[in-house]
Amino acid sequence: MPGLQAKSYRIASIPGDGIGIxxxxxxxxxxxxxxxxxxxFNIEFTHIPWGTVYYKEHGRCVDPDVLNILRRFDATLxxxxxxxxxxxxxxxxxxxxxxxxxxxLYANVRPDIDWLLIxxxxxxxxxxxxxxxxxxxxxxxxxxxxxxxxxxxxxxxRFAFDAARKRPKKFLTVVTKSKSKPMxxxxxxxxxxxxxxxxxxxxxxxxxxxxxxxxxxIGVAPSSNLDPxxxxxxxxxxxxxxxxxxxxxxxxxxxATFLSATEMLDWLGEKDASKKLITCGxxxxxxxxxxxxxxxxxxxxxxxxxxxxxxxxxxxxxPRVIRHPTKRF
Numbered sequence: 191m192p193g194l195q196a197k198s199y200r201i202a203s204i205p206g207d208g209i210g211i212x213x214x215x216x217x218x219x220x221x222x223x224x225x226x227x228x229x230x231f232n233i234e235f236t237h238i239p240w241g242t243v244y245y246k247e248h249g250r251c252v253d254p255d256v257l258n259i260l261r262r263f264d265a266t267l268x269x270x271x272x273x274x275x276x277x278x279x280x281x282x283x284x285x286x287x288x289x290x291x292x293x294x295l296y297a298n299v300r301p302d303i304d305w306l307l308i309x310x311x312x313x314x315x316x317x318x319x320x321x322x323x324x325x326x327x328x329x330x331x332x333x334x335x336x337x338x339x340x341x342x343x344x345x346x347x348r349f350a351f352d353a354a355r356k357r358p359k360k361f362l363t364v365v366t367k368s369k370s371k372p373m374x375x376x377x378x379x380x381x382x383x384x385x386x387x388x389x390x391x392x393x394x395x396x397x398x399x400x401x402x403x404x405x406x407x408i409g410v411a412p413s414s415n416l417d418p419x420x421x422x423x424x425x426x427x428x429x430x431x432x433x434x435x436x437x438x439x440x441x442x443x444x445x446a447t448f449l450s451a452t453e454m455l456d457w458l459g460e461k462d463a464s465k466k467l468i469t470c471g472x473x474x475x476x477x478x479x480x481x482x483x484x485x486x487x488x489x490x491x492x493x494x495x496x497x498x499x500x501x502x503x504x505x506x507x508x509p510r511v512i513r514h515p516t517k518r519f
Contacts, residue, residue, distance in 0.1 A: 208432025210269020365389030409443030
């Protein structure tokens, strides 16, 4: 746009494993087309190859200086982590939780259907305060301790109330153990009675996946891992896994990662670009250009091309997408 100085952002790209690589690559292509077409912002991506392949080569999933490396960026776009030949606890604790906790990305936000689901993201059942004793004995014991601090509870509740105030219904539902089961039924039988929902790490982990299923596929569910203080860069990711069963087949659904990117743009202050990308994605889905998880026949590339075409249609004679190489870390 003439007369406007385009803002520039540095984004860490961590595709991770499996289809994470495919959907992040697809999203970078779409974001570059959006940036090129609108002309109001620029994004420089730096590829960081952390994940299970990195683990097999180095004995750990991330660089020892992981936190300082990520603090150099404005945000992180993440794909998925996990591989069939690497135990889940290694990939989970070695990568995602090694970032979320230390960077205090305590607000996990998932917009699903017409709801806004807010998950406490730093303590609860995922605080890592457990272990095993009497190893190898018949009475071998495992423990897992849920941690709930006054600070952790207060800050996520304040965040949830602030988020609810900004929505038309201004209605907040708090999930506790006593209400978790009837809450699940309510999500299915009376979804319009809910709007903003907040709960503990474990409860919202489960309920947010239910919300994704109700939306049609976990392949369309985005998420944000936010530090509301903005002292640390936030992380944006689709909630699906690495899905090695479809990796390399060209049918991975990139929509969840597109929508995660819209959350990232909104968080960075590029609200107009975020809305335009949402509109383009919705138009493509409404046109029936859907991957097999949504009972369609489109490939990943088909969806990417269709969204890029929608973006191009924003202007009469915009430039077509130029494939710039992504920097490598």
